[in-house]
Amino acid sequence: MSWLNNFVRPKLQALVRKTEVPDNLWEKCPSCGQMIFHRELEANLRVCPHCGHHMRIGVLRRMEMLFDDGRYQRLELPRTDPDPLKFRDQKRYSDRLREAQGRTNEQDALIVAHGTMGGAQTVVAAFNFAFMAGSMGSAVGGGLIAAARLAVAQQAPLIVIPASGGARMQEGILSLMQMPRSIIAIDEVKEAGLPYIVVLTDPTTGGVSASFAMLGDIALAEPGAVIGFAGARVIEGTVREKLPEGFQRAEYLRDHGMVDIVVSRPELRQTLIRIIRLLHNPQPPAVVEPPATTAAEAFNGRSRPSNGSE
Template identity: 75%
Template sequence: MNWITNYVRPKIRALVTKPDVPENLWEKCPSCSQMIFHRELESNLRVCPHCGYHMRISARRRLEMLFDEGAFKTIELPEVPLDPLRFRDRKRYTDRLREAQAKNDGDEAIIVAHGTLGGHPTVIAVFNFAFMGGSMGIAVGEGLLAAARLAALQEAALIVIPASGGARMQEGILSLMQMPRSVAAVEIVKEAGLPYIVVLTDPTTGGVSASFAMLGDVALAEPGAIIGFAGQRVIEETIRESLPDGFQRAEYLLEHGMVDMVVTRAEMRETLARILGLLRDKVPSAEVVTLPVGDEGAPEDEPEPEIPPLPAEEGSDVRT
């Protein structure tokens, strides 16, 4: 009996039982449909190694990727009313907020952190698309204002990385008011004479693209990112025309002068550090040597050229 229990039964169970394989070991690329091992994908910063498609990345992972040695400090966002309109559709707005907070590392769709980037003091406000589509409500507007004030206080550059579908419908007109408030946040930084850089990621649409996202001193974008106000289908139905290929993609906007550079995720930190160095370093990059007048090696004064006399006209009393 022991032989059947200890040997035969486990063999039979092993034949008929499927092994427990974690479901998140492989991920399918939305662009080329290739299966990618999760460790390879994470080591490649969630960029497909086959086609270069840039998948969405968490807000904290992006902060670790940009700050020097991945070290940064986050700030606590100002308190705001949770449900000012007592909104309810299929669920209460407060229930949606609790679900989003439980699934994400953060209480809102924006995280504000400060540290150094390329040795320069920097404040970064990054959106988390996984939190209700990165929608911009009162808390996001307060977060952008807090980031701008912190940058002005620390005399640091401000980098904003939006990933949003636009305004948050559950807050109605109050969410739309965050558009001018975010513009006011940008003005705080610019009046202080500090750099304001925007890194446009997929997607940057709606009221976000119509406000602070297009006001950067330098506008960068990730490859293939959707950037625009209304969706392509809505535009086509409105104007009753087909839009060109690649419309609202980062590369299309680069060709038409809407963004300054399209930068891959692997090169983003180095590019931002170089831009900050150009904007913030006051020391000339090369040594300037000046020679005092009169010392050896100084260029001698060249003699003034002789001016020939003017020829006399006929009938004139002028004689040379």
């Protein structure tokens, strides 16, 4: 009996037992509902191959897809008071920060990196939506200032990629102060004559969209990205009207002049490289040699002498 229980039965159970499949091998597209193999999805930069829906992508993966050979250097951002107001709602703000830091292995919601894109030195500041919905607090504001000053120091274009729910309300008025701070930082880049390019991703809302996100020399957006200040339901309740179809989507903003171009993620890198080459030429201007004879000299040579003789 023990032989049957210990040897035969386990063998039979192994034959009929269903093989467990890891949950993360397939991912369902939230737009068309198709199941996509995870390797195929990652190879396509998390863009659905069936309907073209752009799923959210990790901030480090985004950096790799933009820089030459996926190589870049990160800038250490200035430290700020992690909990200036000692805020607490259902849990302490400091506890929320520690949880987000442990989950993402990042200090806050902004990453600043520099490297080459198409051979041109470039500074990129990208938001990490996985860190408290990419909300903008004092650390993010300080990071944007550091990115702007790095761009000025390197005489390089600045690309900002927001993905944020807006200001971080756990920091109260200090989070709202980051809006003018970020605008001043962007002004430093523009005053230096350097290109400032914004790539609007899903979502770009709240105080982020009301400040630096809408000040780009060129504004790009990923297809289907939600871009706006207040939510659509809040707006409908305020104006008491039905909003048009596609309201606050990237394509709607492009058609109404708020976005310059909507570009798919696989084409984003090459599009940015072309824009940088058009807007920024670090080479000195060509020297124009003066003509051998100036116009004044030619005129004087043809003029009659003052005594009237030929």
